[in-house]
Amino acid sequence: MSKNYLFSLTITPIQSFIAQAKTTKDFYSGSQIISNLIQELLKQFPCKDDIIFPASNSIISNKIIARIAIEKQEELIEKLQKTMKAFLPLKALCNGMELKSKSPELQQLENVFQLFYSSVEITGYKESYFEVEKNLSIIKNMRLFNQISSKNICYVCGERESFCQDKNEKNRCTVCYTKSRYESESYLSTAGIASLYYRQKLDNTLYERYKENFYHFDEALLYEENLKEDYLKKHHHLNNKNIEEIKKQLQSLSKEKPTKQYVLINFDGDNIGKILSNGLDNIGKILSNGLDNIELETFHREFSTKLSTFSQAVNKIISDEKGRVIYSGGDDFLCFVTPYYLNEVLDQIKESFENNVNTYQEKISYSIAITISHYKAPLHKIIENSRALLKATKAKYSSKSKLIKGGIGIEVYSSSSLLAKFIGDYNEFTLLKQFDGKKINLYSLEQLFSFAKSDMQYSEYLLIINMIKLELKRFLGRREIGFSDDEVAKIQQLLIAQVNRNYSIDLDNFFGFFKTVEQLSKDNNE
Ligand SMILES: [Zn+2]
Known part of the structure; x- marks a missing residue:
């Protein structure tokens, strides 16, 4: 019988790659690219049943754990490396980019992702799991950062040399350029998210007629403040030259005005790393001595299935009429929601987490950062601040033993500044509703x-x-x-x-x- 190995793999960057975005299009594309890449990587594994994490290939998981026979390992690693290296260049070629072999443009695309893996012979599942995880964290910490000293830096990521110009004539590296051209399903601008509820109530014929005023329509044109000559000249060619007439047409669409805010929700399960390495007992307490070999693998497979069920539920809850999911990784997700549905979505998320993941007496907690922002606030700032808010929320409810108890942070932004910030536990957060x-x-x-x-x-x-x-x-x-x-x-x-x-x-x-x-x-x- 051939020897079985436990194989653990992660790619970087994921979070920061997605966060490098100037527009929602970049944001969606970044997430789509990661998701498609992980699906491609999972396809390279010889047998689907050997994969312990993730339980489904539809989620963005930064961790792949699988059993693998020793004689298949070398071939697998080669395939994974090849797939990863060729992934972005192939997408760029499909979008019509010309790439000469060995050119710096091509190298940028080939080298953006790094693959880290560790594999150890399975003597006992538990020991092997600890060992691959330990190895992986050491290898990840040794990775090299290339600092480039070019004057011509990409305006999106701020770290790679720029070779292209996007449609707004801004300098982009080939990676961020590929993002701007990537085919992402049904993305919406921030104005598109903000105006979702308003648009659902419009008369379709009138709305379509209104759109015909512009060559390039986007939802920002549902806000009267943008119906100005200089703005329209810059962004949208007018079909109908009379701005006053267009304004009247907009006013007649609805008595109401669209809200100017959208919501970004950043959700993260607490203590997941600890739960995975130690396991949970019958009532859901994190075990201090951990589970034994067979039990830990069974627990991993079960927990992995729970997370992927939750991930699928998140995609259903945030339906097209309520917002858009940027990524959903099982124990974490990031999404846009239109303000009208915020409370409903939060209630459903909570319920789904309880039903799908939290099936224990002792509850697994989660932390959420809710950022409510004006649609004109710079998106990359909002993304950055949302991550910082999640971190601050976790820090506030973290005990001496480094276990996190869960909490909710909320921030409200105007187009240029922070207006309000509050971090509370679940009870304190429900107080907001009482007000x-x-x-x-x-x-x-x-x-x-x-x-x-x-x-x-x-x-x-x-x-x-x-x-x-x-x-x-x-x-x-x-x-x-x-x-x-x-x-x-x-x-x-x-x-x-x-x-x-x-x-x-x-x-x-x-x-x-x-x-x-x-x-x-x-x-x-x-
Ligand atoms: Zn870039």
């Missing part, structure tokens, strides 16, 4: 709490936290806010827990809560 439709006078709130400060002695702290309790009760009890006594007591308790952590007061987050309430209650079509 739905309530008018909060932020100015008077800040006046009321002007005595409070974050930095103080313990005795001062006790005094101040009591004053906050009292003032908060009075403030929430105001008739114009309209909470019942019961509600006031509950909300007061939660908000006090929120400001009051380890004998220090987090006032930024406290006011951040009310700023977020204020932002969420605004009509965002002004």
Whole structure:
């Protein structure tokens, strides 16, 4: 019998490759490229049943784990390397790019991804799993970064030399150029996501007629602020020359105006690495000694199937009318949602995670970063900030033993700046919903709490936290806010827990809560 090896493989970059985007088109294409590449890599494995992770090839997983017979290993590695190297050049050629052999343009495309793998003979599944994982993390840390010193740097990734110009005459490297030309299914611009709900209610004939005013229509043209001569000259050739006439036509489409905001949701299951290496007991507690050999492999196969079921559910929940999924990796996903459906989508995601992954008594937690942004804010900044918010949320709810408890962060952006930020646990987050439709006078709130400060002695702290309790009760009890006594007591308790952590007061987050309430209650079509 031939010897069996445990084979673990990862490619980089994934997250940062997807995040290198100036437009939603780049963003979708980046994710599509990774997804298609991983599918191609999975096809190279001799037997599908040998693959433990991922359980389905429709998800973007940065980890592939499989059993492989020793005599097939060399051939497999060669195939994987070849597939990866040829992947982007083939896509570029299909898009009509000319690539001379050994040219720097071609090399850029060939070298963008790096493949790391480790394989060890399976003596026991558990030991082998630990060993390949350890090897892989060492190899990944040794990878080399090429710093280039060219004046002509790509404006999208900012790291490779530019050889091409996109349709806006901006310099791009061949990789980012391929992104801009990549065929991605049904992507939408940020204005397209923001206006989704508004567009669903339009009369189709009138809408089509409106679009005919322009040679190049995009959803930004549903906002009157863009119907200006210089804007139209730059982006959209006019069929109909009379702008006033077009404005009237837009106004007659609907009495309502489209909201200017879209939402980016960044979801990540907590402690997944730890869960995979140790396994869970019957009630879902992470085992301190870990599972034994056979059980760990069975657990991996089961857990892998759960994650891929959840991933498929995410794709269904975020249907075309609600938003777009950028990528879905089983234990994490990134998606756009139009604000109207945000609460509904969050509820369904929570339910689906409970039903598909969290089938244990002891719950596996997750962290979410929700970024609500004006459609004109620079997309790459929003992507960057969303990742930072997820990190901050995880850090806030991380214990000394480095286990993360799960939380939700929310940020609201105008076209140019951050308007509100709040990080809370699941209960505190549902508080935001309780404030739905309530008018909060932020100015008077800040006046009321002007005595409070974050930095103080313990005795001062006790005094101040009591004053906050009292003032908060009075403030929430105001008739114009309209909470019942019961509600006031509950909300007061939660908000006090929120400001009051380890004998220090987090006032930024406290006011951040009310700023977020204020932002969420605004009509965002002004
Ligand atoms: Zn680039």
